[in-house]
Amino acid sequence: MNIRVKFRKYGTLKFIGHLDVMRYFQKAIRRAGLDICYSEGFSPHMIMSFASPLGVGLTSDGEYMDIRVNTSPSSGEALARLNETMAEGMEVLSWKQLPADSKNAMSVVAAADYELRFRPGYRPEEGWQEKFRKFLSLDQILVDKKTKKGQKTLDIRPWIYQWETNGDGIFLQVSAGSVHNLKPELLMQAFGLWSGLEIPPSSFLVHRKEIYADQGTDGRHRFVPLEAAGEDIE
Amino acid sequence: MKKSALSDEILLSIQQPARYIGGEVNACRKDKEKVDIRFAMCFPDVYEIGMSHLGIQILYDMFNSREDIWCERVYAPWTDLDKIMREQKIPLFALESQDPVKDFDFLGITIQYEMCYTNILQILDLSQIPLEASGRTKEHPFVIGGGPCAYNPEPLAEFFDLFYIGEGETQYFRLMDLYKEWKKSGASRETFLKQAAAIEGIYVPSLYDVSYHTDGTIASMTPICPEAPKKVKKQAVSNMTDTFYPEKPVVPFIRATQDRVVLEIQRGCIRGCRFCQAGMLYRPLRERSLPVLKEYARKMLANTGYDEISLSSLSSSDYPKLKELVYFLIDECGSKGVNISLPSLRIDTFSLDVMSKVQDIKKSSLTFAPEAGSQRLRDVINKGLTEEDILTGAGQAFEGGWNRVKLYFMLGLPTETEEDRKDIARLAEKIAEKYYEIPKDKRTGKCQIVVSTSFFVPKPFTPFQWARMCTQEEFLDRAYVVNHEIKEQLNRKSIKYNWHEADVTVLEGILARGDRKVGAVIKKAYEKGCLFDSWSENFRNDLWMEAFEACGIDMDFYTTRERAMDEKFPWDFIEIGVSRAFLEREWKRALEEKVTPNCRQGCSGCGASVYQGGVCHEHTRQVP
Structure with missing residues (x-):
């Protein structure tokens, strides 16, 4: 059976890169004694895939991985066993059984929520919120993105679904996943260039809040958290 | 929430920030207000190397088993962070608490290889502790060294x-108890050092005077107070089964060099290879019992979640119950996706059977370490591996489906001749021929033989401690001979040859057999910018040469000079059990090309039996 696991990553563990997070969970699952499935072949590996790699330096309340298990205890027990063995900076939040026909997390990622917060002492000058509002009211936001083949100019405005500024930061809901993955850092870079404000990447913290699948039809989005695809095991 | 000694900005600007944040699974957190002693345990190299070291994991577990001690870890900041810490005057910190090392009671440094000496100075410097012990006050931690290089400190x-x-499991608690009393008493730093010197196995260098002959050799080394013993005795665990071993080793977030459960099956070695320092230092051979090892394997895998377990010892094949242990591990691990790695195994029917079960034959290679090309020279070094052993083992392996062989040799061994060097190439050729004897339809492509040579460094407490060491040019000439001879072989296309630069070897030789005068050179080299000397990309031989020049120290004195049989060596004040008389006998037997039996074939009376344990007290017979 397939299980979707939601977890959060906080504190200094934001400095652990994606591949190391994967290796971390492989060990955690063994420590917790969970009955995960292995691939066939001479060097079997755990059947495990992550929804969307989180960059080094980012924290998150909504990370996901899918795993396949032979048997599973109740969701409550699985969470307790995993959290028992977590390092400070990782916490498992939900353990949901997926329907047999569901697609893997990575392939359904459509959007993500981010919270950006300026570090103390790095807040841009007064009035940045107004500038940000004007920036987001542009019809087009063109950015140059480095690709494997060179540089490409992209319009990222259609990928910004919701936004809001507050005292110290910005809330963003943006396109994510394999089609158009908009990193908040790219948006902020474009904002800096457009506004002339000094916003180096080190001046703000990025926190991912949630990752969504899109269940909308007829070209209209209906974003639901990835965990909604599964059910708790009693 | 956990604090961090470094800001986000710094951590995001350096390679592998995870090296510096601590907080790994099984790392030990304590309330610093509730402990009496804070011990910073340091491996003076980068995190990934240091975290792979078993000794620190053992001592970390041992210290932290006491409520009154909190032992934390420290590693050498890589060059990128080193620069930032100097610029911003950030004191070096321990991983667990992220507190400055300078506020600790002890800074323990394990000294595993000579080429980390400049990193030791880096650790002290970044910690803001005076480099010289004489400059330290009661405000500073006591700096204590251990590990194999401490046998010539x-x-x-x-x-x-x-x-x-010696081995940390035996006397550290006594030292800690003494420290607690001293701290309460308010006595001077010197008082503690004198009292510590009276503990068996503790050496306090400031309590000894060394005088020299006009030729630079040592005339005498004398204790300056009654507490300091004339001879410092190596400490060794006598019962390996009933001692400390970590059931919950710390699991790094990032991939360490040794990223697996390590099960130390035994300590010491019966073989008596004459070049091998570990083989002498860790005598006598002592085993852990099979039931205990089985239990450790189970617990450590469960507590770490590792997907690999490795056996550790100097010669695993000499563990009497190896078969039972390995088949147990295969049963226990196979179904759980856990791999087994078996280094230092003699190639024979058993090991090939095991290897075919635990490794993918197509991807793995066989390793032989003949160390010398000819039987004559193998007799000189007492390496009891014959050409027949190698060819038989290789033949069996080729029939089992392997086609890759790695061969390790040393160049610059005592008595080595041109013929011995050429025999390295010829041995590789014979192995290749063995492969091509197999009918073509049963072979899997070409065979690949990788020959690697390292340069021989005479080490203290080995029969070769008297030996002359080669110069850089001599070493390289020897490598060229091997390289040329390999190119002359029929199957040269199946043989690949690797060798290294020789400059770092020469330096290693000086530091290994150095005396107190060499300390100034290490400091000078460090001041000139030498750091991470064991990393070839950082090694600056030119700066080291300038340092020798500036200090007026003659390198040849430590390397190429012929040493008299009765010369007083800098490390002679240490007793390791193995006697100088035995080493002397072995040196003479080497020159006579005489093999000495291993400890199980018969006792040669090396002296290690004083430790009341291990192989010396198995039923052995005296050599007539």
């Missing part, structure tokens, strides 16, 4: 307050 004498000679 003299080049580092001025930088350490104390050295612990």
Whole structure:
């Protein structure tokens, strides 16, 4: 059976890169004694895939991985066993059984929520919120993105679904996943260039809040958290 | 929430920030207000190397088993962070608490290889602790060294307050108890050092005077107070089964060099290879019992979640119950996706059977370490591996489906001739021929033989401690001979040859057999910018050469000079059980090309039996 696991990553563990997070969970699952499935072949590996790699330096309340298990205890027990063995900076939040026909997390990622917060002492000058509002009211936001083949100019405005500024930061809901993955850092870079404000990447913290699948039809989005695809095991 | 000694900005600007944040699974957190002693345990190299070291994991577990001690870990900041810490005057910190090392009671440094000596100075410097022990006050931690290089601590004498000679499991608690009393008493730093010197195995360099002959050799080494013993005795665990071993080793977030459960099956070695320092230092061979090892394997895998377990020892094949242990591990691990790695195995029917079960034959290679090309020279070094052993083992392996062989040799061994060197190439050729004897339809492509040579460094407490060491040019000429001879072989296309630069070897030789005078050179080299000398991309031989020049130290004195049989060596004040008389006998037997039997074939009376344990007290017979 397939299980979707939601977890959060906080504190200094934001400095652990994606591949190391994967290796971390492989060990955690063994420590917790969970009955995960292995691939066939001479060097079997755990059947495990992550929804969307989180960059080094980012924290998150909504990370996901899918795993396949032979048997599973109740969701409550699985969470307790995993959290028992977590390092400070990782916490498992939900353990949901997926329907047999569901697609893997990575392939359904459509959007993500981010919270950006300026570090103390790095807040841009007064009035940045107004500038940000004007920036987001542009019809087009063109950015140059480095690709494997060179540089490409992209319009990222259609990928910004919701936004809001507050005292110290910005809330963003943006396109994510394999089609158009908009990193908040790219948006902020474009904002800096457009506004002339000094916003180096080190001046703000990025926190991912949630990752969504899109269940909308007829070209209209209906974003639901990835965990909604599964059910708790009693 | 956990604090961090480094800001986000710094951590995001350096390679592998995870090296510096601590907080790994099984790392030990304590309330610093509730402990009496804070011990910073340091491996003076980068995190990934240091975290792979078993010794620190054992001592970390041992210290933290006591409520009154909190032992934390420290590793050498890589060059990128080193620069930032100097610029911003950030004191070096321990991983667990992220507190500055300078506020600790002890800084323990394990000294595993000579080429980390400049990193030791880096650790002290970044910690803001005076480099010289003589400059430290009650405000500073006591700096204590241990590990294999502490068996010749003299080049580092001025930088350490104390050295612990031997295995840490035995005397550390006594030292800690003494420290607690001393702290309460308010007595001077010197008082503690004198009292510590009276503990068996503790060496306090400042309590000894060394005088020299006009030729530079040592005339005498004398204790300056009654507490300091004339001879410092190596400490060794007598019962390996009933001692400390970590059931919950710390699991790094990032991939360490040794990223697996390590099961130390035994300590010491019966073989008596004459070049091998570990083989002498860790005598006598002592085993852990099979039931205990089985239990450790189970617990450690469960507590770490590792997907690999490795056996550790100097010669695993000599563990009497190896078969039982390995088949147990295969049963226990196979179904759980856990791999087994078996280094230092003699190639025979058993090991090939096991290897075919635990490794993918197509991807793995066989390793032989004949160390010398000819039987004559193998007799000189007492390496009991014959050409027949190698060819038989290789033949069986080729029939089992392997086609890759790695061969390790040393160049620059005592008595080595041109013919011995050429025999390295010829041995590789014979192995290749063995492969091509197999009918073509049963072979899997070409065979690949990788020959690697390292340069021989005479080490203290080995029969070769008297030996002359080659110069850089001599070493390289020897490598060229091997390289040329390999190109002459029929199957040269199946043989690949690797060798290294020789400059770092020469330096290793000086530091290994150095005396107190060499300390100044280490400091000078460090001041000139030498750091991470064991990393070829960082090694600056030119700066080291300038340092020797500036200090007026003659390198040849430590390397190419012929040593008289009765010369007083800098490390002679240490007793390791193995006697100088035995080493002398072995050196003479080497020159006579005489093999000495291993400890199980018969006791040669090396002296290690004073430790009341291990192989010496198995039923053995005296050599007539």
